[in-house]
Amino acid sequence: MAPTTTRPRTLAEKVWDDHLVRKGEDGEPDLIYIDLHLVHEVTSPQAFDGLRLAGRKVRRPDLTVATEDHNVPTIDTELPIADPVSRTQVETLRRNCAEFGVPLYPMNHAEQGIVHVVGPQLGLTQPGMTVVCGDSHTSTHGAFGAMAFGIGTSEVEHVLATQTLPLRPFRTMAINVNSEDGRLRPGVTSKDVILAIIAKIGTGGGQGHVLEYRGNVIDNLSMEARMTICNMSIEAGARAGMIAPDETTFAYLKGRERAPKGADWDAAVEAWRQLRTDEGAQFDREVDIDADELTPFVTWGTNPGQGLPLSERVPDPADFADENERVAAERALEYMDLEPGTPLRDIKIDTVFVGSCTNGRIEDLRSVAEILDGRKVADGVRMLIVPGSMRVRAQAEAEGLDKIFTAAGAEWRSAGCSMCLGMNPDTLSPGERSASTSNRNFEGRQGKGGRTHLVSPLVAAATAVRGTLSSPEDLS
Amino acid sequence: MEPFTTHTGIGVPLRRSNVDTDQIIPAVYLKRVTRTGFEDGLFSAWRQHEDFILNREPYKRGTVLVAGPDFGTGSSREHAVWALMDYGFRVVISSRFADIFRGNSAKQGLLAAQVAQDDVELLWKLLENQPGTEVTVDLRERTVQAADLTVPFQIDDYTRWRLLEGLDDIGLTLRHEAEISAYEAARPSRMPTTVQL
Numbered sequence: 001m002a003p004t005t006t007r008p009r010t011l012a013e014k015v016w017d018d019h020l021v022r023k024g025e026d027g028e029p030d031l032i033y034i035d036l037h038l039v040h041e042v043t044s045p046q047a048f049d050g051l052r053l054a055g056r057k058v059r060r061p062d063l064t065v066a067t068e069d070h071n072v073p074t075i076d077t078e079l080p081i082a083d084p085v086s087r088t089q090v091e092t093l094r095r096n097c098a099e100f101g102v103p104l105y106p107m108n109h110a111e112q113g114i115v116h117v118v119g120p121q122l123g124l125t126q127p128g129m130t131v132v133c134g135d136s137h138t139s140t141h142g143a144f145g146a147m148a149f150g151i152g153t154s155e156v157e158h159v160l161a162t163q164t165l166p167l168r169p170f171r172t173m174a175i176n177v178n179s180e181d182g183r184l185r186p187g188v189t190s191k192d193v194i195l196a197i198i199a200k201i202g203t204g205g206g207q208g209h210v211l212e213y214r215g216n217v218i219d220n221l222s223m224e225a226r227m228t229i230c231n232m233s234i235e236a237g238a239r240a241g242m243i244a245p246d247e248t249t250f251a252y253l254k255g256r257e258r259a260p261k262g263a264d265w266d267a268a269v270e271a272w273r274q275l276r277t278d279e280g281a282q283f284d285r286e287v288d289i290d291a292d293e294l295t296p297f298v299t300w301g302t303n304p305g306q307g308l309p310l311s312e313r314v315p316d317p318a319d320f321a322d323e324n325e326r327v328a329a330e331r332a333l334e335y336m337d338l339e340p341g342t343p344l345r346d347i348k349i350d351t352v353f354v355g356s357c358t359n360g361r362i363e364d365l366r367s368v369a370e371i372l373d374g375r376k377v378a379d380g381v382r383m384l385i386v387p388g389s390m391r392v393r394a395q396a397e398a399e400g401l402d403k404i405f406t407a408a409g410a411e412w413r414s415a416g417c418s419m420c421l422g423m424n425p426d427t428l429s430p431g432e433r434s435a436s437t438s439n440r441n442f443e444g445r446q447g448k449g450g451r452t453h454l455v456s457p458l459v460a461a462a463t464a465v466r467g468t469l470s471s472p473e474d475l476s
Numbered sequence: 477m478e479p480f481t482t483h484t485g486i487g488v489p490l491r492r493s494n495v496d497t498d499q500i501i502p503a504v505y506l507k508r509v510t511r512t513g514f515e516d517g518l519f520s521a522w523r524q525h526e527d528f529i530l531n532r533e534p535y536k537r538g539t540v541l542v543a544g545p546d547f548g549t550g551s552s553r554e555h556a557v558w559a560l561m562d563y564g565f566r567v568v569i570s571s572r573f574a575d576i577f578r579g580n581s582a583k584q585g586l587l588a589a590q591v592a593q594d595d596v597e598l599l600w601k602l603l604e605n606q607p608g609t610e611v612t613v614d615l616r617e618r619t620v621q622a623a624d625l626t627v628p629f630q631i632d633d634y635t636r637w638r639l640l641e642g643l644d645d646i647g648l649t650l651r652h653e654a655e656i657s658a659y660e661a662a663r664p665s666r667m668p669t670t671v672q673l
Binding site: 021029035036045056061063071088126134136151154157161162164203204207258259260264267303327328331444448 | 546655660
């Protein structure tokens with residue numbers, strides 16, 4: 001499997017080498033083994049259909065797991081799904097999983113949730129693995145030192161049939177995030193870090209690359225904060241984001257259902273400790289982020305690279321030197337209905353969404369609860385809090401967070417992708433403006449005509465209280 | 477998959493960068509469980525504006541889309557490729573494609589032709605000044621030709637070969653079944669499974 005080599009290698013190269021079924025010859029791609037295939041209802045029906053047409057079966061149902069997340073309503077989940085097309089899609093997944101023997105966590109199951117929240121919390125996502133899913137935010141799992149990336153439906157079918165993918169090696173990019181003391185400044189979260197990275201390198205900056213996040217700030221982040229960063233690697237155009245596993249990773253995994261036990265655990269940890277970029281290994285590119293300069297970050301435009309510190313003003317398109325960027329900024333401001341020069345803090349918000357595979361985990365909900373405790377959501381503001389999984393929901397309720405949310409006037413929902421992409425009934429109306437802890441501010445992403453500002457959970461909570469884009473330091 | 481050698485059709489200049497897959501086909505259209513019929517979702521928000529390029533003759537009959545940089549960013553939805561093909565597009569030209577979109581295109585036989593931005597600008601001007609100009613994309617020669625303009629495009633050799641031959645990836649991979657089985661036999665037993673034992 002792993003070639004015997006003394007050449008220093010990056011983390012990404014090590015995981016790649018470990019999964020090489022076959023080295024490509026004469027310009028062919030390599031054939032890479034896939035350790036874990038996550039499936040959901042939106043990108044899989046045509047793949048299962050393809051298998052049926054070709055008379056193929058799922059090669060490794062035991063390395064495949066499905067959940068219902070994109071379409072599911074987050075209220076009245078005991079009732080049949082009202083939208084007949086959504087219902088058909090969910091029912092199709094159930095039929096396909098039953099026919100092909102794929103384990104499924106359906107709505108109302110204790111383990112149901114967003115596919116990228118479910119994998120890690122079960123301990124299925126482990127260091128050094130290859131993880132794929134027909135969803136671009138699969139990069140989330142890279143927080144464990146796994147190589148995890150999103151694929152299209154044809155590739156879903158390919159993995160179902162062969163448990164492999166033909167791939168060309170990715171280039172590598174180090175993103176070094178350091179601060180004086182290895183900490184982020186108060187009120188700054190890993191979401192602000194990744195938004196600042198994307199603003200710096202651009203939505204195409206990571207194209208063809210696996211990003212490896214390194215540095216003392218990354219070392220000190222929790223697993224959930226690391227997942228937030230890796231999650232949005234795709235918004236910088238990267239195939240995947242990775243963080244080398246360390247004691248924080250091992251402590252998170254130990255004792256989880258699908259994590260190794262006993263002697264297997266010890267063997268696993270020993271193997272995982274090798275999963276670090278070697279001294280002297282060359283990245284194709286390196287980017288340095290000075291985390292002491294980071295403050296809460298928000299987006300003003302219609303792609304995740306159009307972001308600025310909250311303390312800034314809406315930019316003037318005339319100030320962009322690049323013609324394409326200037327046109328894109330003009331179009332974005334028109335869509336967002338914003339005037340150049342407006343302080344970002346003056347932007348009034350209609351809806352606040354807390355949730356998604358980016359920021360729908362328990363630590364995110366705790367940080368929101370801390371701000372909302374004893375405060376009220378501003379008049380005229382709607383706040384939706386949607387846990388990333390039913391397990392996160394149960395945990396939040398055990399800690400009494402739901403009481404804080406509802407006392408503040410927020411809506412407390414069941415698990416799913418929800419307003420991140422509005423495939424279920426949770427959508428913005430035309431012209432409605434949101435502060436959202438999700439990952440994409442594309443035109444119409446949260447509902448046709450909806451306007452999205454991407455923010456951290458802390459900014460989301462403070463914004464809900466004040467009604468305008470705010471950070472906790474704006475609250476008295 | 478149908479082999480692709482050359483294609484000739486009306487060129488459509490789309491002067492936008494960062495055309496993400498949510499714009500190509502919004503999520504509301506992804507609920508179907510079939511593989512065809514996605515043409516109505518293509519650029520559906522933009523098509524509601526009368527002056528959008530695909531609402532204008534002769535561009536609405538176009539089959540070669542010439543777009544700005546960073547085409548196909550965002551979501552991995554292959555529906556974006558299906559929508560473009562169901563509408564009638566056979567080629568998308570851009571100076572930079574998002575990785576997943578490029579991969580999905582190759583699986584379906586949609587040619588993602590990477591053309592230098594300066595050449596994209598020339599094509600835009602030509603197609604805007606002479607609406608209805610036919611563009612010929614020759615995969616064997618890796619050229620885009622329209623009126624008296626001929627520019628090269630880039631595509632990797634393997635994808636080009638697969639498109640020219642119209643080959644199915646799963647069939648290609650299954651020729652190496654023995655190697656997959658050998659790899660599986662050597663995987664550590666501690667690796668997790670999704671089925672509760």
